[in-house]
Amino acid sequence: MLLYNMPSSGNSYKVRLLMALLGKTYDTVDVEYLTDALDQAKATGAMPFGKAPVLHLDDGRMLPESNAILCYLAEGTDLIPADAYTRAQMLSWMFWEQNQHEGVIAVRAALRNYPHRAAQATPERMADLLASGNGLLKIMDDHLAGRDWLVGDALSLADICLYAYTHTAETKGGYDLAPFPALRAWLARIAALPAYKGLDD
Missing domain, CATH: 1.20.1050.10 (Glutathione S-transferase Yfyf (Class Pi); Chain A, domain 2)
Incomplete structure (x- = not known):
């Protein structure tokens, strides 16, 4: 997986924290404010909503919005209550x-x-x-x-x-x-x- 990640952002951090707790491996593209990387990611459509984080799945699908990414990554784990x-x-x-x-x-x-x-x-x-x-x-x-x-x-x-x-x-x-x-x-x-x-x- 590839995470378009803003290092200073809490929204990106919550995804990184969950990845760490679940032991998942992934690559990152850092897109901090006022950087060429952020401008390029927006220009190429890598961030559909124009902001990080966005998780790029191995099959090419993209998932924006931090809390949606959390739900996707934690599917089937105890971090989502069964009740x-x-x-x-x-x-x-x-x-x-x-x-x-x-x-x-x-x-x-x-x-x-x-x-x-x-x-x-x-x-x-x-x-x-x-x-x-x-x-x-x-x-x-x-x-x-x-x-x-x-x-x-x-x-x-x-x-x-x-x-x-x-x-x-x-x-x-x-x-x-x-x-x-x-x-x-x-x-x-x-x-x-x-x-x-x-x-x-």
């Missing part, structure tokens, strides 16, 4: 990650770390993203209080999906995770998994 309701709960968290979480947590990190986004980082917008993000982190912390994983009794795609941008919320996004002990314990559990690889590994 229909628990599986739907997993999908709920994954939809929430893209619809709510990423648009705040990831965006604040992008505005702080990508020079080409700096002009958009007005004090008002950064303050709004901080307040909104703290609310989202509290939702996760409240849910994780007294439980190890987001759904059921074991690690699922919901955890891998939400870990990607949450684990750098402090270092990249400027959030303070001290008020969220259950969330911090959950992050530590994922980082302690066998075969775990970090964002920069």
